[in-house]
Amino acid sequence: MSAAVGTRERGELLKNGAIQLMLAINAIIMIYPLFVMVMSSFKTNAEIFSSPFALPAHFSLANAERVWSETNFVRYLANSLGITLAAVALILLFSTMAAYAIARYQFRLSALVLMFFLSGMTVPLKLAIIPLFIQLDSLGLVDSYAGLVLVYVAMGIPSAVFIMTGFLRTLPRELEESARMDGASEFRIMRSIMLPLARPALVIVAIQNAVPIWNDFFFPLVLITSDKFKTLPQGLTVFVGEFTTDWGVLFTGLTLAALPITLLYIVLSKQFISGITQGAVK
């Protein structure tokens, strides 16, 4: 019997070894390209072409300086940051307000309003870009921050309302009732008692929206034409067009563009993963 257990254990060990090997190979495929990207950003063009696998001879910041001084990179970065923050803030504000009304009060059209928001989740807004473009044009919002932000807000509201309504419904009624007995206004009850409890849901909604907005390329491509309003992904295409042959600068641009969200992801990986997977699964 002990012999049988022995072979079985050995078989298990072998199998786990094979699995670990497969995972290790996969990890290398996922990480190594990013590692090369970062290392290449310190290299000269000649170094990248002649010794692609070697570490840089010097950790030179010459490429970074050129990105800083010769391109609008910083402008693109600031635009992306501003647009993302504005859009996420408005999504949180508007959807929490709407969700609060649906979740905490009983009124006649409540179910219908919720249905309206939920049906918005299934709409791929990209396919409505032509009327959206005409609409924004008639409002004078094409090629402006406001137009882009409003499109993102419209895209984010449905699933944010869905998540916030679900969460706000779980909060106990007693909290609200006792505050009401004490004479607190409806606004105060919402602001000081209920919303602080909703913070975990707000974090999920914020990440779920911030990542796709930060990374989006399609809507800026259609809606933004002035260089001064361009976002980071859009700016990268301009940048790549200008430095086609200068790979050191290109890798530096890609590295710097990837840096902010990568750092944030490393700090908040758990929230990112659950936010993004839940966001799409809903």
Place this chain on the structure above:
Amino acid sequence: MNSGRRHTKKAFPWRRSLWIASLLTPALVVMVLFVLWPLLSAFRLAFYEFNGLQPTGFIGFENFRKVLFEQPYSGWTYNALKHNIIAFVALMVFENGTAFLLAYALLKALPGHRIHQVIVFLPVVLSAVIVGFLWKLFLHPLFGLVNQTLALVGIGAIPWLGNENTALGSVLFANVWHWLGFPTLVLLAGMQRVGKEVIEAARLDGAGDYVLMTRIIWPLIAPSVTIVTILTFIGSFNWFEIPYVMAGLTGSPGGATDVLGLYFYRTAFGSTTTGIQDFGQGSALAVMMFIIVAGVTAIALRYLRRREIEL
């Protein structure tokens, strides 16, 4: 607004209604202006002739007839559609197939499985523009990392993105690398919900890995498979960013990487090479893409959900 101590909801019903309405208004206004109205218009505009941004006249199904039956538009439409279908099948097999194996490997919770989850998901948070350009550089025939690596084992330079036979595959590869973490972690979450007890019980009954995977885990993670399949389908038919970045607006070389998203964009907003800019035909394409995605999703949900219930 609601500051009064005695303003109970019975005494002032209109105050309560006003409060609720003001909570709902901002979200509803944005939704009506920027989702509902554009969506309804999208269907209407497909039946109009355009001059620039202005619809000039109702022309029935003419736009649809052109993109479906009149050369050269119809040729472009079917060429792009074919590539969307290829993309869907390839992503199901390679991306989701790999994701299933990875998820099963991660389910064992061997040392390092947590860090692996973080690593495999890292490209998912990056912009498709970054991923596309990165792989475009790596796939460069002379100086790219891929061919430099292959040169080490004596394989000659392959023009990955320049050759009609390899271009679409190369773009798909970059897409798999970008998104692999997503189905992996969705399927892993599904497998974890199956529960250790069920897996232990099956093991005690003598089930090996193969039997466990095909007879126990696969049927029980049906809801996750449904989600991954549908999202892959939607993603394949809205595919735009990575092909745009890696192969350009016309799906070079020679349309070998053209997909409906690119073709739609070119038709609607024009391109320097084709020159046409037609909101009418663009709207017709958008409506057809919408019908394909919504129709197939509805049918697939029905079929896949039934499979979930039966098991």
